[in-house]
Amino acid sequence: MNTILKIDNLSGGYAKELVIKGISLEIKKGDFLGIIGPNGSGKSTLLRLMTRVLTPQNGRIVLEHKDIFQMKLKEFCQKVAFVPQDALINFSFSVEEIVLMGRIPHLGRLEFESKRDFLIAQDALSITDTLYLKEKQIDELSAGERQRVIIAKALAQEPILLFLDEPTSHLDIGHQIQILDLLKSLNKENGLTIVMVLHDLNLASEYCNRLILLNEGRIFKEGSSEEVLTYQNIEAVYKTVVVVNKNPINFKPYVILVSDANRHNFQ
Amino acid sequence: MSPLLKRKILLLFIILLLAILWGIAKGSVDVSLVELFLKENRQILYLRLARILLAIVAGSGLAVSGIALQATLRNPLAEPYLLGTSSGAGLGAVIAIIMGIYRIYLPFAAFIGAILSVILVYAIARERTRIRVQSLILSGVIVSITLSAIIVFLISVSGNEALHGLMWWLWGNLQVYDFKLLLIVSAVVFMGIIAIFAFSQDLNAISIGEEEAIHLGIRVERIKKILILITSLISASLVSVCGIIGFVGLIIPHIVRLIIGANHKFLIPVSCLGGAAFMVTCDVVSRTIFPPLEIPIGVITAIIGAPVFIVLLKRTQRVK
């Protein structure tokens, strides 16, 4: 009952090539799971396999006791939402219209949005602090504002499981913290299970309660940030020299990158 | 819906009604509105009504096809003839003329040409499990250019009559000879518009991205196929009866988006209104500017459409 998503021996990729090779994983309710790994390790592919964008070649994915490929797509999307890395929208929808689209999984094709749908969208906007942007066009917003609106759209789906693909890579440090704090509070206070691909190891360390280190399509190490973020693991996977200390503020592992000039200190 | 929006839509509706009235009253023959209803002028009245019906059908059909293609291909430059229907129809018509086939079989030949052309475009672009939007666009462009070259070749070796056929196809024409055919085309286009409107939700989702649409529960590959099929049917029917009428399918969606935004639930019905009003207006101008000449409609749509679009675009740029 505690497990939201169970993945069994998942393999898949694009065309015939396998990017993900046999991954098994259990995501528990209330998890804030971070997926880290070098470029090409398959992080985005794994997300796409878990959200039905790609069809796996092997393996099974079960959402709350139901095989996700036996569900109707809309039924799946009523429970699972996704925030992409960067949403480039060519058409001038208003912010409210964008967030309302999050209600599509709950609406029939010909159904119009009800008052309740508008209220849910309103809630999502206020949680993400984007209510003041309601009437603006989506193509007038800054990157940070746009990202918060996309998160609001995902929240309007009323998901129990939220996937994010590098949600902060295009944002400045102020906005990065703002988004991650928001996600943390949604996770803690609203019980939203979150699975997030991150490239910043230290942010992953601070915010996630579990980490998965991917390498070449397989899970290299899984566990808490202390268990995963060791210099042996990181050096083996990222093939670069690091030092792992303890962050004096949050007491979590803190990864320090070592430049070539300073490497002689650690030979 | 905001009151400002309601007022804009009402204005469009009034423009359409006025255009229709103008279209009935004015034509290449100078007859007053009252005299038009006399028995001796009845035929002229029927001709004008038929033309106006075709203009409404063509205007709204092209506008809505343009919208559907722009959203599906996520490309603001997409227009109804992008997937090869226009050159296919032209080739079908020219071949039919060269073979000496006239009368009702001419639009039929054009229609077959258009559909075969789309099938070719689709076959070239598709992959095993999906169809990529860029492939479709490239394939459409290449097939169009190739078929156009074949048309030019055929005309250069066959003489006068094929050349006349080219004129009709190239610049468009709203004259109506066959009322039954007009009714068939109207029915097809009308049903196509209703079907596209039914997919408004899907169009909204797809226009922000294919993956994003999947995450909202839209079966994207299936919807793409359906929408391409419907727009091809609309575009093929219209081009086989009217020839190429450019500009409408490309510009009307943009103009209406500038007025009421990108939500397809409103965009589609209002574009029907806008496309119809625009086309009826252009048709009246084409018939009355140099009587008894009737200027090909494609010329008028371009001449009127371009400045209107530029004015609207400049106005919104200033506001931003």
Added chain:
Amino acid sequence: MRKSGAVIPLILILLFCDIRYSPAHQKLRIISLAPSTTEILFALGLDDEIVGVSQFCNYPPQALLKEKVGSFSQPNIEKILSLKPDIVFCTGLEQGPIVTKLRELNLKVGVSDPSNFRELFNSIKEIGRFVNKEGEADALIKEMKMNIDQINSKVRLIPKEKRVKVFVEIWHSPLMTAGRGSFIDELITLAGGINISHDTRRPYTYFSSEQVIKRNPDCIILAYMGRENPISIIRERLGWNSISAVKNSRVYNDINPDLFLRPGPRLILALKEIYKRLYP
């Protein structure tokens, strides 16, 4: 050896004279790029002299045996040069750039673009002068004028009220007709008819169905061939069944379009055919 010394320069001089010799003593080499001019050339009695024609030159039958030098708008310049013509006949309007090109290559080009009978007769005279058949040209013109007068004398007997209103349909989609300034218009007038698009001063023009219905011609001539019965085609058009010509089944598509679309000697045949349809 002094004898041979005089022979060689003599031979050279004779050869030189041969090359610069006036073409009047040798057979002319003529190329015609316009079907109408081809018909005129054959009517002037030429045949062997014509070494090349366009692919659309199909009358008289002998023309079909001639070397083809390309289409009306895209003649093969290399082919033309290889045939070494003394003169190339073109039309002025559509073949304008070709005329320029040929003249650049130092070829003699004759251009003709008649838009009425007076210009046509002048054109035939000029062609006659180019090919040294002036006598034949005059005879042809005289014969054509005589035929026109014959028809004219019959037409003069027809009272004004009985003159037949005619609509000539050059093409159906888009609807096109011939207005004033075209041969068709002149033919109709000479045949005693009234061209309903006579007030349109353009020789080839779009026209509107409304106008045809309003002007109610007594007779409709289709300038294109077709296999179907012309009356049923026209009658099924929306609004056209009220036209007098349709009601009286006077719709004709059995005149060979080449007859009245080519400004040549066969215009007289076209005139006779039109007269027969107008006043049976």
